[in-house]
Structure formats: structure tokens, C-alpha cells
Amino acid sequence: MLETEICNIKMKNPTMLAAGVLGSTAASLNWAARNGAGAVVTKSFGLQPNKGYPNPTTVEVTGGFINAIGLSNPGVDSFKGEIEKLERSVPTVASIYGATPTEFSNVAAQVDDMVDMIELNVSCPHASGGCGASIGQDPVLTAEVVKAVKKTVESHVSVKLTPNVTDIVEIALNSQKAGCDALTLINSLGPGMRIDLETARPILHNKFGGLSGPAIKPIALRCVYDVFETVNVPIIGVGGIRDYKDVVEFLFAGASCVQIGTAIYYEGLDVFKNINNGLLKYMTRKGYHKTAEMVGEAH
Numbered sequence: 001m002l003e004t005e006i007c008n009i010k011m012k013n014p015t016m017l018a019a020g021v022l023g024s025t026a027a028s029l030n031w032a033a034r035n036g037a038g039a040v041v042t043k044s045f046g047l048q049p050n051k052g053y054p055n056p057t058t059v060e061v062t063g064g065f066i067n068a069i070g071l072s073n074p075g076v077d078s079f080k081g082e083i084e085k086l087e088r089s090v091p092t093v094a095s096i097y098g099a100t101p102t103e104f105s106n107v108a109a110q111v112d113d114m115v116d117m118i119e120l121n122v123s124c125p126h127a128s129g130g131c132g133a134s135i136g137q138d139p140v141l142t143a144e145v146v147k148a149v150k151k152t153v154e155s156h157v158s159v160k161l162t163p164n165v166t167d168i169v170e171i172a173l174n175s176q177k178a179g180c181d182a183l184t185l186i187n188s189l190g191p192g193m194r195i196d197l198e199t200a201r202p203i204l205h206n207k208f209g210g211l212s213g214p215a216i217k218p219i220a221l222r223c224v225y226d227v228f229e230t231v232n233v234p235i236i237g238v239g240g241i242r243d244y245k246d247v248v249e250f251l252f253a254g255a256s257c258v259q260i261g262t263a264i265y266y267e268g269l270d271v272f273k274n275i276n277n278g279l280l281k282y283m284t285r286k287g288y289h290k291t292a293e294m295v296g297e298a299h
């Protein structure tokens with residue numbers, strides 16, 4: 001009953017581990033898969049190793065966390081070693097980033113035959129060097145990245161968009177026209193900040209970071225709802241999901257499946273089993289036989 005399909009990729013349930021949360025090693029990705037995630041997304045990686053920002057990189061706020069990790073990763077060469085070690089009990093999504101269309105397609109080509117889907121991170125709100133949201137806030141540049149990757153790979157390609165734009169539907173439409181197979185909505189919100197009362201200094205080393213967690217759920221839902229009205233490619237919903245009720249809302253708004261990140265800090269990896277058990281009971285009570293029957297019901 002929970003079996004879900006996105007771009008012909010079969011998942012045993014509609015939940016995925018979101019990029020950047022526990023996804024840096026094969027061990028942590030395997031651990032999420034063993035604990036009930038229907039698919040796993042890696043931490044975003046690029047062409048070269050990247051140290052990211054110094055600590056502190058994460059701070060708790062009401063309703064979630066602000067993080068400015070700065071896309072720290074060991075680079076595609078080393079990350080391929082982790083992907084090779086995956087148990088492959090569930091589909092794998094590689095989250096990749098770059099500063100230019102060529103950089104994106106170069107990284108994508110190196111993992112194309114190792115994963116089920118490639119997710120383009122054009123949406124990190126605290127990336128430097130022309131990466132992340134500085135691409136995803138530009139509809140033309142976003143389309144160029146999508147075209148370059150689609151020309152290069154055979155894997156399905158999802159574009160992960162930032163909510164920090166005037167009109168997310170315009171960027172989604174441009175991504176669709178450029179040939180993406182799916183959209184992942186949304187990356188963290190902001191940037192936002194916190195200030196230390198004793199030192200009067202910003203708490204994060206980078207000063208600003210992306211807001212994630214329950215506080216951003218209404219915005220993520222609205223983005224999914226709006227984009228579903230206009231685009232035809234399937235949507236992967238992400239932002240503030242903590243329990244099965246949140247998942248139901250995302251499906252009703254138009255997501256075909258969902259990703260879970262920050263909730264793992266609150267609930268541990270049991271969050272996947274708890275969501276799937278709750279969803280199954282809800283579907284039985286409401287007479288749904290497949291998650292696909294729920295997609296877009298709120299429209």
C-alpha cells in the first residue's frame with residue numbers, strides 16, 4: 001500500500017532521507033535505509049573537496065535549526081567510494097552541486113551509472129563561490145544547468161529549488177522546459193541568523209544560515225501546491241516534515257513522495273518507521289489503496 005513510484009523508480013514507501021542529513025558516508029546512508037527510508041539522498045558533493053565553514057555551523061531556533069555548513073564534502077572522487085559501499089536495499093539519489101553548468105555535468109557524469117537519480121542542488125542558501133541559491137535564483141542559469149546535466153546523463157534528474165525567490169513557479173517551469181524529470185521542493189529557507197547574548201556576536205561562524213524544520217513546513221507546502229498547479233513533472237516535497245500528518249499534507253498539495261531531514265535530530269531514525277506506520281493506518285481508515293491516489297487531492 002505504501003509503495004510509491006517516482007520517475008519509474010520504485011520505492012517501498014514515500015519517504016526519502018533528505019540531502020545533507022546523515023548522508024555523508026555509506027554507513028549513515030545504509031543506516032537510514034535499514035531504518036525504513038524508502039530512498040536515500042547523499043550529502044551534496046562537488047568536483048573538488050570542500051572544507052565548508054568553521055564551527056559553529058548549526059544552531060537551534062524556535063521551530064527548527066539554522067545551518068551554515070557550507071557544502072563541506074570530500075569531492076566526487078572520494079564520494080564515489082562511499083556510493084560503491086552502499087547496500088542498495090533502496091534507491092539512491094546523488095545530490096550534486098557546482099558553480100557552472102559544466103561543473104554540474106562533469107560531476108553528474110562521474111556518478112551517472114552508480115545511482116538511480118541525480119538531484120541538482122541549485123538552492124543552498126549559504127553556499128559561496130557562485131554555487132547554490134545564486135544559481136537557483138536565476139531562471140536562465142538554472143535552465144542552463146539542467147540542460148547541461150540532461151545532455152550528459154541517463155539517470156533521472158531532479159532539480160532542488162530554493163523558496164527564496166519572488167516566484168518559485170517561474171523557476172520550476174524553466175527547469176521543466178530545460179528537461180528535468182522531477183523537482184525537489186524546497187531547500188532550507190533564509191538565510192537567517194541568531195546572535196549570542198553574552199558576546200553580542202552572531203552565533204554561526206558564517207553569521208547566516210538556512211532555516212529548516214517544522215517552522216518552514218507551511219512555506220514548503222505552499223511551494224509544492226503552487227508548482228503542482230502549473231508543472232507536470234513529479235514533485236518531491238521537503239521541509240519540516242515530522243510525522244505522517246505532514247506527509248499526508250504534502251501528498252495532498254501535490255508531492256509524489258517526500259524527504260525528511262531535520263526531524264531526525266528530534267526523533268532519530270525511528271521517524272521513518274513512525275511515519276510509515278501512521279500513514280498506513282491513515283490510508284486504511286480513509287480507504288486509499290496507493291499513495292498515488294492522494295497526490296494533488298487538495299486541488
Ligand SMILES: Cc1cc2nc3c(=O)[nH]c(=O)nc-3n(C[C@H](O)[C@H](O)[C@H](O)COP(=O)(O)O)c2cc1C
Nearest residue numbers: 018019020044121186187212213239240260261262
Ligand atoms: C544540517 C543540514 C545540512 C543540509 N545539507 C544539504 C545539502 O548538502 N544539500 C541540499 O540540497 N540540502 C541540504 N540541506 C537541506 C535539506 O535537505 C532540506 O531541504 C531542508 O533541511 C528542509 O527539510 P527539513 O525541514 O526536513 O530539514 C541540509 C539541511 C540541514 C539541516
